[in-house]
Amino acid sequence: MRTYDLTPLFRSTIGFDNLSRLIDSAMKLDDTTSSYPPYNIEKQSEDSYRITMAVAGFSEHDLNLVTQDNSLVVTGKHQEPETTPRSYLHRGIAARAFERRFQLADHVKVVGANAPGAFCVLHVIITREYLPCHRDLALQVAEAVVARALAVVAEAVPVAVK
Secondary structure, three states: OOOOOOHHHHHOOOOOHHHHHHHHHHHHOOOOOOOOOOEEEEEEEOOEEEEEEEOOOOOHHHEEEEEEOOEEEEEEOOOOOOOOOOOOOOOOOOOOOEEEEEEOOOOEEEEEEEOOOOOOEEEEEEEEOOOHHHHHHHHHHHHHHHHHHHHHHHHHOOOOOO
């Protein structure tokens, strides 16, 4: 496994603490990280995402979703053991506990989760939020660009002198 020393980069940057933490956590991942349960991340629109997880064998009470420190943590653990003993000829649905973490940017928010139809998949809906100051700044920049463009056009139009 290769290791990279990014210390010189972080010595000359200010305000990129989340980026350095994200890079450090990505560097710590290796091939032994569990891929259970499988999941998809879909971009539904410019500001909306959906995580779909295959959680066959888990009930609604067995799953827990928590957002903390810019991460979404989905855990699954069977709450109560089976009371009646069963004799399986083939057991293909995993019953092991899991924990899946997703890093979230500062401007995204988990707005809901649902399990449509039979409870074999879990959908987590995530949207991008814009702070009012960002929209105001974008509007001010757009107005300044338009005003400057009008000024340039006004200077370029020759005025007829009589």
